Amino acid sequence: MTRLTPYQPLLFRIWHGASGILVIGAIISGFLVYNTFDGRFGKIIIPKINPIQDIHGTFGVFFLIVLPFFAVYSFHAGKHRLLQRDSIQKLTQVGKPIWWVSLQRLVNTSMLIAAVLAVISGRMMKEEWLPSGEFDHIWYYFHLISWVIMVCCLAIHVLMSAKVGGVPLLLSILSWKLRPEDSPKNWYSRFRSWNIRGEFNQFIAGSLLLKSIEVIVLGGIITAFVLPLFFSGTGG
Numbered sequence: 098m099t100r101l102t103p104y105q106p107l108l109f110r111i112w113h114g115a116s117g118i119l120v121i122g123a124i125i126s127g128f129l130v131y132n133t134f135d136g137r138f139g140k141i142i143i144p145k146i147n148p149i150q151d152i153h154g155t156f157g158v159f160f161l162i163v164l165p166f167f168a169v170y171s172f173h174a175g176k177h178r179l180l181q182r183d184s185i186q187k188l189t190q191v192g193k194p195i196w197w198v199s200l201q202r203l204v205n206t207s208m209l210i211a212a213v214l215a216v217i218s219g220r221m222m223k224e225e226w227l228p229s230g231e232f233d234h235i236w237y238y239f240h241l242i243s244w245v246i247m248v249c250c251l252a253i254h255v256l257m258s259a260k261v262g263g264v265p266l267l268l269s270i271l272s273w274k275l276r277p278e279d280s281p282k283n284w285y286s287r288f289r290s291w292n293i294r295g296e297f298n299q300f301i302a303g304s305l306l307l308k309s310i311e312v313i314v315l316g317g318i319i320t321a322f323v324l325p326l327f328f329s330g331t332g333g
């Protein structure tokens with residue numbers, strides 16, 4: 098492997114790979130939930146899968162567990178791949194390579210926002226609604242819309258990554274290769290040298306836009322965990 102081959106840090110590959118598999122599972126199983134019980138906006142004729150809600154709930158819950166780790170990683174170790182201070186200004190240079198890169202970073206960032214919309218609305222859904230034909234709950238509509246947003250963002254995310262880095266970049270997130278300096282053996286020493294105050298100062302000095310998005314995304318994930326506790330028992 099030459100140094101020119103794109104290389105993704107192991108931690109990124111773990112969190113991003115887990116999120117990717119769980120999101121694709123949630124998108125497919127979510128569609129099958131809709132197809133089994135609802136189908137008002139179009140339907141494919143396949144046998145009904147009765148335990149599909151449980152299968153979908155399992156993908157959803159695991160994604161919710163992985164998401165805070167991936168989000169914290171992305172906003173700190175991976176922040177060079179999210180929106181930058183000058184990204185919006187660079188978006189005016191339509192068609193230039195920097196335009197594509199800025200667009201890719203914008204779309205990377207929007208994946209985290211789309212994920213938050215899906216997990217908050219999913220957490221507010223009740224298992225009893227769809228089997229008993231109750232399709233008019235506002236949270237169900239939010240959850241359906243977040244499915245559409247997630248599918249669009251994911252498609253653009255993969256296309257943008259292909260445009261910016263081509264097949265080598267796409268393959269780099271699937272690769273099992275490990276650089277010695279990235280070995281888990283060094284994680285403990287790297288963790289010990291990690292300076293929370295330095296990280297906090299960097300956060301404060303960072304771009305206001307990215308800071309606001311970080312607060313929205315991390316706040317949204319916490320909301321997804323706790324909001325259902327306040328609504329248990331009510332219809333929503």
Ligand code: HEM
Nearest residue numbers: 123124127128130131154157158215216219220222224244
């Ligand atoms: C057409 C699309 C979708 C439909 C019809 C749908 C339907 C549902 C239903 C009925 C529940 C409640 C299940 C239960 O309580 O066991 C649920 C929960 C959930 N869904 Fe979806 N979903 C869709 C798409 C998605 C997508 C794309 C994601 C994430 C990327 C997602 C994430 C979640 C999460 C996190 C939960 C909460 C699981 C829990 O706390 O038990 N859903 N969804």
Ligand code: HEM
Nearest residue numbers: 116117120171175176178179205208212255258266267270
């Ligand atoms: C088929 C699935 C996917 C593919 C092929 C893919 C591809 C990629 C690639 C190639 C990168 C690296 C970009 C670079 O190095 O410049 C990346 C970054 C990223 N992806 Fe994905 N992705 C997928 C699914 C997802 C999902 C489901 C999410 C969100 C839940 C997501 C969120 C992100 C984020 C936030 C980054 C930037 C990470 C960072 O800041 O370190 N991706 N993706």
